[in-house]
Amino acid sequence: MLVSEKTSLTEEIELLVQKYGNDRSSLLKILQDVQKNHRYISEFAQQEIARLLKIHPVEVYSVVSFYAFLNSKPKGRNIVRICRTITCDMKNKEAIAKAVERELGIKMGETTKDKKFTIEYANCLGLCDEGPAMAINERVYTKLTPEKAVEYLNSVK
Amino acid sequence: MENKKHTRKGDIIFSDYTPGDGIKKAVTLSREDILFEIKDSKLKGRGGAGFPVSTKWMLAAAAISDEKYIVCNADEGEPGTFKDRVLLYEYPELVFDGMVIAGYTIGAKKGIVYLRGEYEHALKPLEDYLQKMRDENLLGKSILGIRNFNFDIEIFVGSSAYVCGEETALIESLEGNRGEARNRPPYPVNTGFKKKPTSVNNVETLCCIPHIVLNGGNWFKKFGTGESTGTKIFSISGDCEKPDVYELPWGTTLKELLEISGAQNTKAVQIGGASGQCVPKAQFNRKLAYEDLPTGGSIIVFNESRNMLKVLKNFMEFFVEESCGQCTPCRIGNRKLLEGVNMIEKGEYTFTYLNKLKELGKTMQVASKCGLGQSSPNSFISILENFNDEIFSYNNGGTHA
Numbered sequence: 001m002l003v004s005e006k007t008s009l010t011e012e013i014e015l016l017v018q019k020y021g022n023d024r025s026s027l028l029k030i031l032q033d034v035q036k037n038h039r040y041i042s043e044f045a046q047q048e049i050a051r052l053l054k055i056h057p058v059e060v061y062s063v064v065s066f067y068a069f070l071n072s073k074p075k076g077r078n079i080v081r082i083c084r085t086i087t088c089d090m091k092n093k094e095a096i097a098k099a100v101e102r103e104l105g106i107k108m109g110e111t112t113k114d115k116k117f118t119i120e121y122a123n124c125l126g127l128c129d130e131g132p133a134m135a136i137n138e139r140v141y142t143k144l145t146p147e148k149a150v151e152y153l154n155s156v157k
Numbered sequence: 158m159e160n161k162k163h164t165r166k167g168d169i170i171f172s173d174y175t176p177g178d179g180i181k182k183a184v185t186l187s188r189e190d191i192l193f194e195i196k197d198s199k200l201k202g203r204g205g206a207g208f209p210v211s212t213k214w215m216l217a218a219a220a221i222s223d224e225k226y227i228v229c230n231a232d233e234g235e236p237g238t239f240k241d242r243v244l245l246y247e248y249p250e251l252v253f254d255g256m257v258i259a260g261y262t263i264g265a266k267k268g269i270v271y272l273r274g275e276y277e278h279a280l281k282p283l284e285d286y287l288q289k290m291r292d293e294n295l296l297g298k299s300i301l302g303i304r305n306f307n308f309d310i311e312i313f314v315g316s317s318a319y320v321c322g323e324e325t326a327l328i329e330s331l332e333g334n335r336g337e338a339r340n341r342p343p344y345p346v347n348t349g350f351k352k353k354p355t356s357v358n359n360v361e362t363l364c365c366i367p368h369i370v371l372n373g374g375n376w377f378k379k380f381g382t383g384e385s386t387g388t389k390i391f392s393i394s395g396d397c398e399k400p401d402v403y404e405l406p407w408g409t410t411l412k413e414l415l416e417i418s419g420a421q422n423t424k425a426v427q428i429g430g431a432s433g434q435c436v437p438k439a440q441f442n443r444k445l446a447y448e449d450l451p452t453g454g455s456i457i458v459f460n461e462s463r464n465m466l467k468v469l470k471n472f473m474e475f476f477v478e479e480s481c482g483q484c485t486p487c488r489i490g491n492r493k494l495l496e497g498v499n500m501i502e503k504g505e506y507t508f509t510y511l512n513k514l515k516e517l518g519k520t521m522q523v524a525s526k527c528g529l530g531q532s533s534p535n536s537f538i539s540i541l542e543n544f545n546d547e548i549f550s551y552n553n554g555g556t557h558a
Contacts, residue, residue, distance in 0.1 A: 025351070031316070063333065063334065126241075126242050140158070
């Protein structure tokens with residue numbers, strides 16, 4: 001990480017701490033915003049959050065490593081999550097996953113070389129009445145076919 | 158996602174309601190009167206555990222503290238349930254009016270909705286709705302012009318962890334920690350969010366409150382059975398023509414549920430999601446009620462073409478991933494049960510070992526720290542027992558359930 005990147009990240013985190021307060025209960029909100037802006041929470045970011053909340057960096061890491069939507073390793077700009085839980089599984093989520101894998105030339109859990117997409121499985125997205133379902137970042141797409149899933153993927157910049 | 162509010166019909170939650178009416182009625186009553194009506198209604202928690210709401214609220218109301226909290230549990234993570242998503246999108250007036258009435262009754266000034274990370278798409282419409290309530294003086298300071306009646310609601314978005322649906326894990330998460338269940342006692346009604354008295358209630362439970370306040374506990378009891386009063390919102394999915402949410406009185410049989418949802422050639426029904434039990438055809442006359450088949454509302458239908466071992470594998474993979482790892486029975490137990498499923502799949506098992514795994518499942522039911530590990534062996538035990546003929550003559554087939 002460049003020094004200038006570090007400075008701007010520190011400034012960003014300082015603003016978040018100002019916005020949410022420096023209480024421990026602000027930790028998840030701060031982490032979620034950093035995750036949203038950078039698609040991961042770097043070790044440096046975790047240390048800075050810890051410093052500003054006056055807690056040990058390992059406390060921050062323990063939280064980042066616990067939640068499925070928080071990552072400490074870099075990911076693509078867009079995170080694609082395909083629901084793998086029972087109802088979507090019965091509606092052949094496998095075909096959706098295969099189509100997405102073929103189209104992007106990567107396997108589930110991987111990131112494209114241009115860092116545009118990370119694809120992964122998610123546990124129940126709560127869209128069982130409209131499966132198979134997937135989410136691209138915060139948006140959800142339902143009643144998918146392999147072709148439609150790829151179409152949605154291509155509509156993302 | 159389609160908004161089907163105008164087509165929905167039901168006796169309680171899906172009946173007509175003018176936003177704000179529940180709050181307007183509540184403020185004409187004393188806190189004791191409201192608690193009495195809720196006690197009279199025998200309303201039980203709709204998240205799955207079925208704890209009496211009046212007991213929880215009475216304890217929270219009686220707790221002496223300058224700060225109390227109402228938390229709406231919208232961490233709907235159980236496979237096969239999506240009713241809370243529908244309620245939050247289509248009936249936010251019931252959820253939030255219910256929370257305001259709860260705040261009035263137990264003396265809390267703040268409400269928090271714990272919205273699961275997967276439902277972040279609902280955040281904007283919910284926040285817009287809250288703002289509308291503030292504009293109409295149904296939320297915020299001096300609600301309806303009543304001095305000292307201050308109550309506001311904040312929405313907290315989770316970051317995806319199934320275990321946070323357990324109320325003490327949810328509170329840990331709100332406090333900025335890993336979502337690990339606490340030892341109980343103390344219970345949240347005494348020592349909850351930030352160590353203050355906190356009532357955690359499911360979305361659907363809160364939706365019942367405005368109707369009980371308006372119509373009384375006695376009216377509510379007219380629906381359902383003696384022990385299971387009122388109605389339940391069922392999320393039906395899987396092999397049926399009309400997967401959707403349905404409001405039906407407690408006591409409805411599985412058979413009726415299958416007819417309503419247009420299910421055909423049904424072999425089995427999973428009641429209560431992955432953590433529930435799998436009921437075979439021979440028992441479709443059983444009733445959905447706390448006294449027979451209790452459920453948080455997740456109903457997954459399997460037709461004759463489904464492979465129950467693959468279904469079980471999907472469930473066990475879910476639990477291995479979602480166990481928080483805090484206590485040993487759950488962390489190791491779920492792995493062992495999944496290994497057992499894989500052994501059956503490969504044909505490398507002995508019945509002696511499988512019986513040991515069922516024993517292990519029973520140990521997990523009593524020795525796990527929270528509801529996750531206490532209920533995760535349910536499907537393993539019920540599927541192996543109810544579908545043994547199919548499973549042990551199983552030939553390795555397709556790739557999905």
